[in-house]
Amino acid sequence: MGVEGIGDTILKLRKRKGVTQEVLADFIGVTKTSVSKWETAVTMPDIQMLPLLASYFEVSVDELINYVPMLNREQIRFHYQRLAEAFAVRPFKEVLTECGEMIRKYYSCYPFLQQMTVLLLNHQEAADTQENRQAAEEMAFDLCGHILADCQDVTICKNVMGLKGVLHLMQGRADLVLEEMGEELQRAEYTRDEGILLAMACLMTGDLERAGKMAQIGMYRSLMNLVEYGIFLLGTVKEDPERGNAVLERMDGIAEIFNLRSLSPNAAGKYEYQAALYLAGLLTGGSANEEADGAGEGKQAQEMEEKIFGRLENYVSACRALLADGIRLHGDSFFICLDEWFEEMELGAMAVRSKRSVRESILQGFQNPVFAALKDQERLAKLAKQCELEMR
Numbered sequence: 464m465g466v467e468g469i470g471d472t473i474l475k476l477r478k479r480k481g482v483t484q485e486v487l488a489d490f491i492g493v494t495k496t497s498v499s500k501w502e503t504a505v506t507m508p509d510i511q512m513l514p515l516l517a518s519y520f521e522v523s524v525d526e527l528i529n530y531v532p533m534l535n536r537e538q539i540r541f542h543y544q545r546l547a548e549a550f551a552v553r554p555f556k557e558v559l560t561e562c563g564e565m566i567r568k569y570y571s572c573y574p575f576l577q578q579m580t581v582l583l584l585n586h587q588e589a590a591d592t593q594e595n596r597q598a599a600e601e602m603a604f605d606l607c608g609h610i611l612a613d614c615q616d617v618t619i620c621k622n623v624m625g626l627k628g629v630l631h632l633m634q635g636r637a638d639l640v641l642e643e644m645g646e647e648l649q650r651a652e653y654t655r656d657e658g659i660l661l662a663m664a665c666l667m668t669g670d671l672e673r674a675g676k677m678a679q680i681g682m683y684r685s686l687m688n689l690v691e692y693g694i695f696l697l698g699t700v701k702e703d704p705e706r707g708n709a710v711l712e713r714m715d716g717i718a719e720i721f722n723l724r725s726l727s728p729n730a731a732g733k734y735e736y737q738a739a740l741y742l743a744g745l746l747t748g749g750s751a752n753e754e755a756d757g758a759g760e761g762k763q764a765q766e767m768e769e770k771i772f773g774r775l776e777n778y779v780s781a782c783r784a785l786l787a788d789g790i791r792l793h794g795d796s797f798f799i800c801l802d803e804w805f806e807e808m809e810l811g812a813m814a815v816r817s818k819r820s821v822r823e824s825i826l827q828g829f830q831n832p833v834f835a836a837l838k839d840q841e842r843l844a845k846l847a848k849q850c851e852l853e854m855r
Contacts, residue, residue: 468528468529469501469507469508469527469528469529470501470502470503470504470507471502471504472526472527472528472529473487473498473501473502473508473516473527474502476520476522476527477498477502477520480520484498484499484502485498487519490519491508491512491515491516491519493512513527513528533569533571533572533575534569534572534574534575536574539574539575539578542565542575543578543579543581543582546558546561546562546565546582547582547585547586549561550586550589551589554591555589555590555591555592555595555599556591556595556598559595559598559599559602562579562582562583562602563602565579566579566602566606570609573610573613573614573616573619574616574619576606576609576610577610577619577622577623577626579606580603580606580607580610580623580626581626583599583600583602583603583606584603584626584629584630584633586599587599587600587603587633600630600633600634603626603630604627604630606623607623607624607626607627607630610623611623611624611627624643624644625656625657625660627643628640628643628644628660628664629660631643631664632660632663632664632667635667637663637664637665637666637667637668638664638668640660640661640663640664641661641664641665641668644657644660644661644664658677658680658681658684659677659681661677662674662677662678662681665677675800676800676803676804679794679798679799679800679801680800680801680804682798683794683798683801686717686721686723687727687730689717690714690717690718690723690727690730690733690734691730693710693713693714693717693734694733694734694737696710697710697711697737697738697740697741698737698741700741701741701744701745701748704745707741707745711738711741714734714738718731718734721797722795722797724777724780724781724784725784725795726793726794726795726797726798727792728781728782728784728785728788729781729785729790731777731781731784732778732781732782732785732825735774735775735777735778735781736774736775736778736828738774739771739774739775739778739834740831740833742767742770742771742774743771743831743833743834743836743837744833745767746764746767746768746771746836746837747833747836764838768837768838768839771834771837772837772839772842772843772846775829775843775846776846778828779846779849779850782825782850783850785821786818786821786822790818790821791812791813792805792812793805793812825850826847826850826851829843829846829847829850
């Protein structure tokens with residue numbers, strides 16, 4: 464509600480304060496008739512009277528005129544869905560006009576303006592004329608310009624910079640994306656979304672080499688994130704062996720497809736160790752024996768122990784490969800652009816930990832109490848000793 468609803472507000476505030484129209488009129492310095500006309504929306508108070516009215520009722524001017532400059536998340540979602548549905552059933556120009564009115568009303572609510580930009584991007588193709596489509600694009604560009612110029616929220620500005628890039632690509636202006644985001648091309652730590660946008664721009668401008676490099680970097684980063692999330696997921700399914708086995712099966716497939724032990728021994732080692740911990744936890748908790756008894760129970764426990772040792776042997780193998788690599792990041796025959804990218808990063812491809820600390824961490828891993836459930840402790844000790852000797 465804007466200033467057109469001030470009459471209702473004055474009426475409510477006056478009744479809440481328990482004063483008559485005449486008392487209010489005397490304080491403000493107007494007639495009782497003037498107050499009556501305000502409350503019935505026949506007229507509105509002069510703008511110069513608003514501070515005095517707000518002071519009398521002990522509210523802010525914004526509260527007096529029911530102006531809400533910010534929307535919460537639920538309200539933003541409501542208006543987005545409402546306008547999105549309107550684009551499907553109402554004339555495009557009519558809805559676009561309403562969008563403009565909402566933008567002006569909440570011109571300082573940058574989270575809302577960001578979503579309005581998304582709304583315009585998602586629906587400009589539904590325009591019934593080229594003129595209306597162009598108007599929607601111009602409105603989106605204006606929004607991007609306003610947000611980038613005045614918003615102090617770094618995350619919102621970063622998102623809107625990407626939206627502006629998408630707008631450029633939709634207009635076939637990939638050159639503007641590369642021009643405006645040129646610095647990102649030189650920065651090795653750009654985000655996933657920036658990388659996708661820049662790769663698309665490079666493809667559109669014919670720079671296939673750079674586009675390929677960005678695609679490889681994006682795949683590698685997504686792969687490393689996938690492994691990390693898989694490790695975290697294993698820690699959440701301890702009470703659900705069926706779900707845990709599904710996680711292991713998929714993660715094993717990913718590790719095999721991308722030759723993870725060769726590409727990133729560190730990631731491979733972390734995964735295999737976490738898999739061993741997960742399985743040992745099942746053994747400790749008795750999950751491996753839930754449906755077995757007697758000889759069957761012993762056999763199932765033995766099979767589980769073999770799986771655990773298999774994971775630990777894979778862990779040791781990955782650790783050896785990590786140390787043999789000099790604990791450096793590198794690509795492989797598929798990720799042929801990674802070596803150059805790693806060198807462009809702040810720390811380059813160098814290790815972030817010394818070999819000594821890595822060795823100590825690896826050996827300490829065998830001391831985890833969860834492995835006390837293994838019956839063949841001698842085999843565990845031999846594996847740890849072998850690992851220690853090979854890593855000297």
